[in-house]
Amino acid sequence: MSDFSSLAELVINGNYNGAKDLTQKLIDSGADPIEIINQGLMAGMDVVGVRFKAGDMFVPEVMMSARAMSTGIELLKPLIADSDMPSAGKVLIGTVKGDLHDIGKKLVVMMLESAGFDVVDLGVDIDPDAFVNAVKEHSPQVIGLSALLTTTMLSMKDTIEALKEEGLRDKVKVIIGGAPISQSFADEIGADGYASDAGTATELCRNLIA
Amino acid sequence: MRKIRSNSIEQTTPFLRWVSEGQIEEIHFATLEVLERTGVVVDHPEALQLLKDAGCIVNEHRVRIPSWLVEECLRLAPRKIVVANRKGQRVMPLEKNRTYFGTGSDLPFTVDLETGKRRRSTKRDVELACRVMDYLPNYDFVMSYAIASDTSSKVSDLHQLEAMVTNTVKPMIVTAHDEINMRAQLEMAALVAGGREELRKNPFMILYSEPISPLTHTNDGVGKMFACFEYGVPVVYTPGILSGATTPVTKAGTIVLMNAEALAGVVMAQLKQKGAPIIIGGGATPMDMRTTATLYGSPETMMNYAIMTQLSQFYGIPNFTEAGCVNAPIPDAQAGMEAGNGILMAQLMGANLVHDVGYLEGGKTGSLTFLTMCNDYIDNARYMGRGTRIDEETMAVDVIDEVGPGGNYVSHEHTYKNFREEIWTSKQFNTSFWEVWEEQGSKSMEARAEELAKHIVATHNSELLDDTIQQGLNEIIAETDQKKASTRRKNKEA
Numbered sequence: 001m002s003d004f005s006s007l008a009e010l011v012i013n014g015n016y017n018g019a020k021d022l023t024q025k026l027i028d029s030g031a032d033p034i035e036i037i038n039q040g041l042m043a044g045m046d047v048v049g050v051r052f053k054a055g056d057m058f059v060p061e062v063m064m065s066a067r068a069m070s071t072g073i074e075l076l077k078p079l080i081a082d083s084d085m086p087s088a089g090k091v092l093i094g095t096v097k098g099d100l101h102d103i104g105k106k107l108v109v110m111m112l113e114s115a116g117f118d119v120v121d122l123g124v125d126i127d128p129d130a131f132v133n134a135v136k137e138h139s140p141q142v143i144g145l146s147a148l149l150t151t152t153m154l155s156m157k158d159t160i161e162a163l164k165e166e167g168l169r170d171k172v173k174v175i176i177g178g179a180p181i182s183q184s185f186a187d188e189i190g191a192d193g194y195a196s197d198a199g200t201a202t203e204l205c206r207n208l209i210a
Numbered sequence: 211m212r213k214i215r216s217n218s219i220e221q222t223t224p225f226l227r228w229v230s231e232g233q234i235e236e237i238h239f240a241t242l243e244v245l246e247r248t249g250v251v252v253d254h255p256e257a258l259q260l261l262k263d264a265g266c267i268v269n270e271h272r273v274r275i276p277s278w279l280v281e282e283c284l285r286l287a288p289r290k291i292v293v294a295n296r297k298g299q300r301v302m303p304l305e306k307n308r309t310y311f312g313t314g315s316d317l318p319f320t321v322d323l324e325t326g327k328r329r330r331s332t333k334r335d336v337e338l339a340c341r342v343m344d345y346l347p348n349y350d351f352v353m354s355y356a357i358a359s360d361t362s363s364k365v366s367d368l369h370q371l372e373a374m375v376t377n378t379v380k381p382m383i384v385t386a387h388d389e390i391n392m393r394a395q396l397e398m399a400a401l402v403a404g405g406r407e408e409l410r411k412n413p414f415m416i417l418y419s420e421p422i423s424p425l426t427h428t429n430d431g432v433g434k435m436f437a438c439f440e441y442g443v444p445v446v447y448t449p450g451i452l453s454g455a456t457t458p459v460t461k462a463g464t465i466v467l468m469n470a471e472a473l474a475g476v477v478m479a480q481l482k483q484k485g486a487p488i489i490i491g492g493g494a495t496p497m498d499m500r501t502t503a504t505l506y507g508s509p510e511t512m513m514n515y516a517i518m519t520q521l522s523q524f525y526g527i528p529n530f531t532e533a534g535c536v537n538a539p540i541p542d543a544q545a546g547m548e549a550g551n552g553i554l555m556a557q558l559m560g561a562n563l564v565h566d567v568g569y570l571e572g573g574k575t576g577s578l579t580f581l582t583m584c585n586d587y588i589d590n591a592r593y594m595g596r597g598t599r600i601d602e603e604t605m606a607v608d609v610i611d612e613v614g615p616g617g618n619y620v621s622h623e624h625t626y627k628n629f630r631e632e633i634w635t636s637k638q639f640n641t642s643f644w645e646v647w648e649e650q651g652s653k654s655m656e657a658r659a660e661e662l663a664k665h666i667v668a669t670h671n672s673e674l675l676d677d678t679i680q681q682g683l684n685e686i687i688a689e690t691d692q693k694k695a696s697t698r699r700k701n702k703e704a
Contacts (some may be wrong), residue, residue: 100428101422184330
């Protein structure tokens, strides 16, 4: 087995110590850092994604695989220019104004990161202006809005309106999620997409960016 | 005089305990350790001050609560909370081992009874669910069931209360957006009860408020609770969690964390007002590690509720738990198993307020058909809960002698006298022979329940509210709606 496929295997198994050691070994032996990511770490995560979707892997296992990948990436980061860093895309995410619920959004963040996205998590209770400012600062391709409460759902609409007012709406795709959200609500407020769970959200981001 | 046997102990009902008293104490001490060592976050200024004054270690919003204070507050919390119906009759005493069933609140989606299609819930769904539960005898209290999502979102909770109080006389548990709306609802309740004093004497309403796991007590959550205590209205203060996401994945760890959140609530409640009527418990649901869905009808939840019920009995504080809420998206065989298990467990454990009955799809979708089916599940569980009567009459030795070998009992008076008590008869379960079942249209239990639900909706109305009260409720809703609109404008301008 090549060192790259061994590295992928370590990621699949969630063996973060092993992944760290092998990444270091590959660096020391002069392998191309970008190849280590693409053919080793990310190749492993791709398999994880497929298995998760098929129901053969479980969330905590995906989390451990993502941890294995990121321990490797931490070692490689200093060796790669920011602009060359492989990324599936940049996503800005937050729970909307008035809502303090965190876990659904956190799951989405972790699943996105494990799929190679660069994620900026603004946290909870984020008002429309804060979203607007963050879009200006980070220039994401996708912005994700989360709400658990039916009362805060409307803040999603306010946020989309605020993006329009600032002329940013065309520059970014808006996706929404949370227990009371549905596709029809997404259509109603003019969002670009809705996802029912973290796995679907990852796919949605891939499709919107592609 | 009847001659009795000496040293006789009768067990009139089954006796279910999940863990030993010693294990319950172990969980209690672990909970005290969490509150004293890790502490909680409190975002309510008055509560924060009360905790500080009572001897907690407070760093900004982080509060570490000493064990002695928790135990003192546990002693102050009432062991008995009596809840009345809309007419002021004290029908629901929350005492150890008295079990009551009702639905939950705020389902975003409903399967339409007429079209069979799933759609967003409306105020009409709240009204219909309350009418159905007003009619069905095994529902002891109601919650909104659906979200009134076709009303002004600023006051949709007030609309839900209006729909509930006009469509059932049964006790009710409400939810509120924030403290302002809670106070409006308390005024609505006072109007219905015939004044604040009457409401305080015989509260027919309970608030359901939540901490957010892990260990966070929000300004709104605590504010709503405190407002209710000012009116003498009881409060359910319990978290809804996801094991393996917002709590440890282990069942015991989940219970310890949730208990810590509930007991922090008890402390705040008793510091606010000695004897404040608080109810503990919560929704101890694991996360499905394949789909991230919340597992409501799973075996773990029922195992958790068994221990949490024991804990509340150990503390002598009424509890709020959950059963009859399933992950099946339709009322199928899976739904029956999930609901039946939980309902039976809750009944046998002697849990107090068992909510969320009749929920589909992990607490996202409502169905009046399923709600109607669950009435029979509860009936079945209550029947088992009543236990087996053992005495001369039921052991029937005289009758056995009279009938003798080779005789029959079906025509005996003993059978005639006892069969209704001794054999449970379901309203909706199919028990016919195949041919008869075919003749009667080959209907599933679901189809029969759907017919009953339609019949109730078409024919049953609860006792009407007085016109002036109805008008007063609408006025409070309109005022609150306006008040909120102007606050929103002000915030926007600021």
